[in-house]
Structures are given as structure tokens and as C-alpha cells.
Amino acid sequence: MSTVAPLSPVQERDLLERAGRGDEGAFQTLVERHRGELHAHCYRMLGSVHDAEDALQDAMLRAWRGLPRFEGRSSLRSWLYRIATNACLDTIARRPKRVLPADHSPPSDPEQGPGEPLVESVWIEPYPDEQIGVEDGYAAPEARYEQREAVELAFIAALQHLPPRQRAVLIQREVLGFSAKEVAEALESSTASVNSALQRARKTLDERLPERSQQATLRALGDQGVAEVVDAYVDAWQAGDIDAVVAMLTEDAAFTMPPLRTWFGGRDQIAVFLAGYPLNGVWKWKPLRVNANGQPALAFYSWDDDEGCYMPFALNVLTLRGDKVAEIDAFITRSTEDPDPEVLARLPEQDFEARRLAAAFENFGLPGRID
Numbered sequence: 437m438s439t440v441a442p443l444s445p446v447q448e449r450d451l452l453e454r455a456g457r458g459d460e461g462a463f464q465t466l467v468e469r470h471r472g473e474l475h476a477h478c479y480r481m482l483g484s485v486h487d488a489e490d491a492l493q494d495a496m497l498r499a500w501r502g503l504p505r506f507e508g509r510s511s512l513r514s515w516l517y518r519i520a521t522n523a524c525l526d527t528i529a530r531r532p533k534r535v536l537p538a539d540h541s542p543p544s545d546p547e548q549g550p551g552e553p554l555v556e557s558v559w560i561e562p563y564p565d566e567q568i569g570v571e572d573g574y575a576a577p578e579a580r581y582e583q584r585e586a587v588e589l590a591f592i593a594a595l596q597h598l599p600p601r602q603r604a605v606l607i608q609r610e611v612l613g614f615s616a617k618e619v620a621e622a623l624e625s626s627t628a629s630v631n632s633a634l635q636r637a638r639k640t641l642d643e644r645l646p647e648r649s650q651q652a653t654l655r656a657l658g659d660q661g662v663a664e665v666v667d668a669y670v671d672a673w674q675a676g677d678i679d680a681v682v683a684m685l686t687e688d689a690a691f692t693m694p695p696l697r698t699w700f701g702g703r704d705q706i707a708v709f710l711a712g713y714p715l716n717g718v719w720k721w722k723p724l725r726v727n728a729n730g731q732p733a734l735a736f737y738s739w740d741d742d743e744g745c746y747m748p749f750a751l752n753v754l755t756l757r758g759d760k761v762a763e764i765d766a767f768i769t770r771s772t773e774d775p776d777p778e779v780l781a782r783l784p785e786q787d788f789e790a791r792r793l794a795a796a797f798e799n800f801g802l803p804g805r806i807d
Contacts, residue, residue, distance in 0.1 A: 525600050648757075688702060
């Protein structure tokens with residue numbers, strides 16, 4: 437949670453005047469209060485922590501250069517959001533949308549094991565919402581979605597199916613609670629156009645989002661209920677008990693493994709995959725509990741004989757439905773360009789991919805090894 441104290445109107449005016457005269461320290465004091473929420477905004481737009489950081493850095497540079505022209509007709513916060521949104525739209529124009537494997541291709545045959553990684557950076561990345569400081573509750577009374585609900589994997593995946601401007605409109609209206617007039621000014625559009633885009637975006641999200649958000653599910657279970665589900669899942673994995681793992685899954689559960697394009701759908705298919713690969717007895721695992729995208733997650737480490745310790749392998753984000761696991765999105769840190777199925781089946785022995793290691797472990801402050 438953010439601990440930066442709010443500024444009084446007098447303090448903000450003083451800092452704006454000083455920043456407008458070239459005082460970088462004053463500018464940093466102003467924008468630091470909004471950095472966490474702006475970072476979350478860029479992540480919602482882009483589906484990637486790496487891309488969000490680049491877009492936010494670009495936005496801060498644009499804001500610094502444009503500050504002398506800031507006339508105060510809108511709040512500093514909405515002005516910064518306007519700049520960040522346009523920086524994200526420029527980023528989107530340069531690269532393909534990000535998705536999860538289940539949105540990219542049909543489920544795979546578990547007998548074939550892990551498939552080749554998809555080299556292009558098209559996968560959504562996990563979000564360290566607690567480390568960044570995403571707040572609980574709503575950003576504004578007019579918002580439709582909670583701030584932490586709006587970084588859940590299902591929500592981020594649904595957003596990526598919207599055209600860029602619809603995505604920007606929906607986030608600003610439904611997550612941030614900005615008025616149609618504010619959004620129209622930010623996008624240099626009309627209020628009527630914004631309202632039309634919002635209606636289309638709502639329809640797409642309503643078709644793609646589950647009936648209950650993870651925040652509602654977690655509240656219904658309570659802290660103790662969530663802990664019991666996660667503890668049972670961990671115990672089953674560490675015992676190598678495939679039946680126990682599978683019993684905790686919903687009938688239509690999905691298991692994805694970005695950067696691999698393969699994924700497995702349905703409890704029976706996942707059981708075949710587990711028995712043939714991660715729980716076939718070859719690998720030893722040690723999971724650490726963490727949170728990602730407002731959801732329970734497990735950082736899985738695999739035993740490395742050469743290092744004599746457990747090394748990072750995958751961040752598994754769990755999506756719950758009641759007290760069952762409906763989806764496991766395992767963001768793997770290892771990669772290989774070798775298409776040999778035998779090599780792909782032994783991913784824990786392959787080299788780290790630096791960006792994926794950062795996305796799944798370093799961004800979460802997780803240790804680089806466990807003895």
C-alpha cells in the first residue's frame with residue numbers, strides 16, 4: 437500500500453511553480469505520489485510489467501518537458517494519466533497485443549508434453565501488485581471495478597482483446613472513475629465517441645470475464661479458507677500426489693505455461709501431463725507462497741544438482757473458483773531454442789531467460805536460490 441503523504445493544494449501549487457522553473461526535485465516530489473497507480477494503469481493497458489515501466493518512463497519524460505505548458509485546467513493527476521495513456525497507445529501501435537496461451541491456441545495433447553516456446557513477446561506477464569502498491573477498493577465512487585480486481589489475470593487478458601482506444605476508455609471510465617468529458621479531452625475525442633466506445637468495451641468484457649472476480653472469491657473464502665486451499669495444493673505437489681492435486685481442480689481447469697504455447701484443458705488432461713512431466717518423480721520442487729495480480733500464487737523452485745540448491749523455475753498464479761483451482765498460469769523462467777521434445781521436456785535444466793526471470797521472480801522480490 438502507498439505510504440506517500442498527500443500534498444495540500446498550497447504545497448502542490450508551490451511544487452508546480454518550482455518544477456515549472458526547472459526544479460527536478462520538485463517534479464519528482466509531485467509525480468512520486470502517483471507513480472504506483474500510473475504503473476498499474478500502464479500495466480492494464482499493456483499486460484506487461486516491462487512494457488509498463490518503459491511507457492511510464494516515457495510518460496514522465498513527456499510530463500517533465502510539457503510541465504511549463506500545464507495550465508491547471510485539469511488536476512495534475514488527470515493530466516499525468518492523459519500523458520501515460522497516450523504513451524501506452526504509442527507502445528501498442530508498435531507491437532502485437534499480449535494474451536495468455538489459452539487465448540492463443542487450442543489445448544494441447546498432454547501425451548506430447550511441453551511444446552516449443554513462442555519467441556515473440558506476446559504473453560501477458562504477472563503483476564507484483566503488492567510490491568507496486570496497488571490499493572484496495574475503488575479508485576473513485578464512479579468506478580465499476582476495484583483497483584486490485586482490475587489487475588487480475590482474467591481482467592488483464594480480457595482487456596487485451598479490446599481495440600486500444602476502447603481499452604483506454606474502459607480503464608479510465610470503469611477503473612479510474614474519470615468522467616466521459618475528462619476521457620474525451622485526454623483522447624482528443626468527443627463525449628459521444630467515448631460513450632459509444634465504452635458500451636462496446638463493456639460488451640466484450642462481460643462476455644469474457646468470469647461471473648465472480650477473484651477478489652469476491654477470496655473474500656468469500658476468507659483468509660483462513662484461502663490458506664487452507666493453498667496449503668493443501670502445496671502439500672499435494674511436494675508429496676508428488678497427482679490424485680490429490682487433480683482432486684483440487686475444477687472439471688474444466690486449465691494449465692498454461694508461458695512462454696510455451698502449449699496448454700492443457702480439463703482435469704483428466706492435466707493429470708496426464710502431471711504424471712508424464714512435472715510430477716513424474718524426476719524433479720524435486722520447493723514452492724514459496726506469494727501473491728500476484730491480486731491472486732494467490734506459488735513461486736516454484738526446482739532442485740539443481742550443480743548448484744546444490746533449489747533454483748527459480750516458474751511463478752504459478754492460481755485462479756480459484758470456490759475452494760477449487762480453476763486455472764494455473766505457470767510463468768516459466770527457463771527457455772530454449774532447441775525444438776527437440778526431449779530437451780523441452782527437461783526445461784528445469786535449461787538456461788534462464790533474463791527477462792522472464794525478472795518478470796516472474798525478481799519483480800516480486802523473491803530469492804534467487806533456496807538451500
